[in-house]
Amino acid sequence: MLVIACLLALACFVNVTTALDDAQNSGTAMRVWRPLAVEASSNVVLFLLAPFIYLAVGRARRLSSWRKIALLATGSTPFSLAHVALMTGARIAIFAAAGQTYAHARGIIFYEFRKDVLTYVLLAGTFWFLTKPPIEIARPEATSPPDSFDIHEGAKITRTPITEILAARAADNYVEFMLADGRRPLMRTSLTNVEARLSSAGIVRTHRSWLANARHVRSISPAGSGDFRLDLGQNVIVPLSRRYPTVLASLKAERCN
Numbered sequence: 399m400l401v402i403a404c405l406l407a408l409a410c411f412v413n414v415t416t417a418l419d420d421a422q423n424s425g426t427a428m429r430v431w432r433p434l435a436v437e438a439s440s441n442v443v444l445f446l447l448a449p450f451i452y453l454a455v456g457r458a459r460r461l462s463s464w465r466k467i468a469l470l471a472t473g474s475t476p477f478s479l480a481h482v483a484l485m486t487g488a489r490i491a492i493f494a495a496a497g498q499t500y501a502h503a504r505g506i507i508f509y510e511f512r513k514d515v516l517t518y519v520l521l522a523g524t525f526w527f528l529t530k531p532p533i534e535i536a537r538p539e540a541t542s543p544p545d546s547f548d549i550h551e552g553a554k555i556t557r558t559p560i561t562e563i564l565a566a567r568a569a570d571n572y573v574e575f576m577l578a579d580g581r582r583p584l585m586r587t588s589l590t591n592v593e594a595r596l597s598s599a600g601i602v603r604t605h606r607s608w609l610a611n612a613r614h615v616r617s618i619s620p621a622g623s624g625d626f627r628l629d630l631g632q633n634v635i636v637p638l639s640r641r642y643p644t645v646l647a648s649l650k651a652e653r654c655n
Contacts, residue, residue, distance in 0.1 A: 401528065402448050402521065406441040413437045431496065439488040443481055448521055451477065455525040460584065462570055470522055478514035482507050543599040549575055551583050560599045564614050564630045566592055568607040576634050578614075602645050604628060604638040615649055 417433035454473050458466040486502055493500035547563065549556045562578045568589040575583050585592075593603055600612045610628055617629040624640035628649070638646060 399445075399448065399452075402524065403445060405524075406445055410434075410437045410441045435489060435492045435496075439492065440481070440485045443484040443488065444517060444521075446484070447477060447480055448525075451518065451521045452525050452529075455522055455529065460569075460572070473522075474515050474518045475511075477518050478511045479507070481514055482510045485510075544596070545599075547596060547599075549583050550585050550587075556583060560596065560601070560611070561613070563596075563601065563611055564632060564634045565611065565636045566601070566609040576630075576632075578632060580632065602642075602648070604636055604642055604645055606639070606641075608636050610636045610638075612649060612652065615652075618646075618649060 414430075414433045414437050417437075418428060418430065421428035451473070454470060458469050461469060486500075486506070489500045489502070544560060546557050546559050549558050558575070558577065563575055564578055565576045566573050566589065567576075568574075569584060572584045572586050573589055573592050575581075575585065577583070589607065589609060593601065593609055596609070597603075601609050602612050604610045610630060614630040615628050616631055618638070619627050619629070621627045621637065626638040626640075626646060628636040628638050630636060638649075
């Protein structure tokens with residue numbers, strides 16, 4: 399939020415000095431407090447509304463592409479309405495305290511909305527850039543199967559035993575892990591990366607969007623068209639595509655042993 403505060407303060411300074419210069423060049427007398435009150439009221443309200451944009455950006459990261467765009471796009475209207483209402487109220491109060499009347503123009507909502515949309519996009523883009531987590535880089539395969547896996551949830555790292563991982567599926571830019579205790583943490587990485595690191599521990603690809611822990615397979619049932627379903631317990635059902643016949647053969651062989 400410090401970055402946002404600095405940017406808004408800079409914008410306020412530039413707009414105030416510009417208004418004073420324009421007034422001086424046109425020969426109009428203008429006291430400093432008037433443009434300062436107008437600009438400060440707008441930027442203070444923007445700063446107070448910024449956390450709501452931050453929360454919207456954080457929620458949007460977990461959604462699919464279209465739902466992500468829809469959430470952020472629809473947020474611009476309530477953002478602008480709140481900005482205009484609070485900003486206008488603040489200006490009326492400030493001017494009244496100075497013994498003057500603040501006369502806002504008709505159609506201020508539509509006038510401000512155009513500028514607010516741009517401000518909203520800039521704030522959302524800034525938060526998106528500043529909070530973007532690093533993408534997990536694939537590591538070389540270990541010489542022996544790992545017995546645990548570190549799941550990164552933002553700044554939180556959970557060391558999870560492989561035996562507690564039932565399955566994993568691709569979720570946009572994340573991988574959702576389905577654990578034996580019912581938790582479903584999200585990690586910003588690719589399913590291919592997870593497969594490369596855990597294949598030696600019995601985690602197999604069953605579908606282009608799914609991985610399954612072969613040791614947790616309880617039953618294999620047909621799903622039609624040559625595909626199958628794997629029951630891993632804990633109400634976790636994983637698809638097994640007909641495109642992975644070697645995985646099917648391996649799972650059947652393990653169940654016969």
